Amino acid sequence: MRGTKLSLFVALVTLTGYLVPIAAQAEDTLAAIRKAGKVTVALASIPPYMIVSPSGEATGASVDLQNMVLKNMGLPALTPVLTDWSAMIPGLQVKQFDYIGAGWNITEAFCKVVLFSAPTYVNPPGLFVSAGNPKKLTSVADIARQPDSKLAVAAGKNTPYEQYALKQGVKPEQIIYVPDIQAGVATVTGGRADAYITGQLGIPHPEQKGLELVHDKGAPLVAGGMVFRKEDVALRDAYNKELNVLVRNGTLLKLYEKYQVSNGDAIVQGISKFTKAADVEPSCE
Template identity: 60%
Template sequence: MRVRSKLSLLLVALTGCSFPTSSQTEDSLLVSIRKAGKVKVAVASLPPYMMMSPSGEATGAIVDLHNMVLKRLGLPALTPVFTQWDAMIPGLQAHQFDYVASLAITEARCKQMLFSGPQYAYQLGLFVLPGNPKSLTSVADVARSRDIKMAIITSAAWMTYVLKQGVKSEQFVRVPDVQASLATVVGGRADVYIDSQVSIPSPEQKGVELVVDEQSPVFVSGAVFRKEDVRFRDAFSEQLHLLIRSGAIQDLSNKYGVANGHAEAELLARLTKASDAVPSCE
């Protein structure tokens, strides 16, 4: 009887383990991943967080972080699907990939999708020419000078904030990605590029100077999942949070030379789920 009792306790313990376990293999996304033998993840060009290595593989701080999470879940390293920013959510809804590596968490996006816990936190940075010839310290400064041209990625999550600060559409120089934005500022077609304060490693080596907009709110990004994949999202977020608490963000910031990586780690330490940043998110 004692042996049978111990066996029963062992079975209870095994079936109570966290994802993935035999009791949870009915999760549709996990079944799909197991069948395919790979995890297809939408990524975009965002050095040093997501980028293509010379050998054609995805690399970067976010890619490394996700591969750590996937390994903890007993899954293979991610298979990248390089995607334009504005095509990520439509592609996810169309099941072209299993999840999106990173998008800014916003109220509008949370109505459509699920986000993991925050993996990337920042205030806005103004990337200007060395010496800051226009003496810009905030987005509000740009709004007050209508002759200032601002490079900005069209789908940027902070577009609403920029407009609320009073920047006019005729001041925008719309660009497709970070690389194009820097070329626009260095080439003189724009006076400033707006992005996260940690988006560009070693900005001075790229011909620009970083000025942090201390007036801006804190923005956060996370991995993105379909609404029906809530169990996979929850398992992913649990492991992500454990990694962040272990100091993984600071280690990756050091590895990839992320500007102000210590500030990002401090911000993330106070956030565990998407609703901590955007209360309406699930």
């Protein structure tokens, strides 16, 4: 559940410019799925949300949710395609799969290229600092005002958090890129960075890891959903209809409890406020 480099957008928009006119003449994707009796979906390995075995079987809270949505749409269970993040949107555009089920961040830039479902996850931002908050940081802007301070962010240029840090005046040389949450935690506790910005729900019980959570109220809310081709409005809308029911009738919460998703109740409460991608990013269709 992530974004990718903004430089990819230029290539994607160019690619889309050639593909959309062709796709518009093709058979409606929802009708084609019903005819074929198969739903091919791009997934990633993100336990406990998605787990794809070496034999190609997929399980996890998100996989179960998607299969419930598809069943309520009168469609078969998904056929997973384990796909590298950088290949997902290009693969979607050339119809290697019917939609992306890995979950991407809903942003203005991505919405120029694809359609999103209603949010399937939401994660309020958090600034994690060493216990006691030695530099008395209250926001990312405080890091910008202290040139000797360092901020750890998720690897990958132009992620929402990196963009926010740069807008707040943090210099590129103050940013340390980390591959995952564990590395972000270690970077702070090991003294290489003064803070790590990520979703609050990604680090439950931070005090047990020697961290303290600082609420930067100006940081961007990160929410994401399933990804569809621009021309597949009918498929996306039918998906949204069933997804919103499962979010609100307690089904999603039960799945999170089943798979022991940390802060599952907070995630469900957060996404229950939204029924479409435009509720998160107004520029989205």
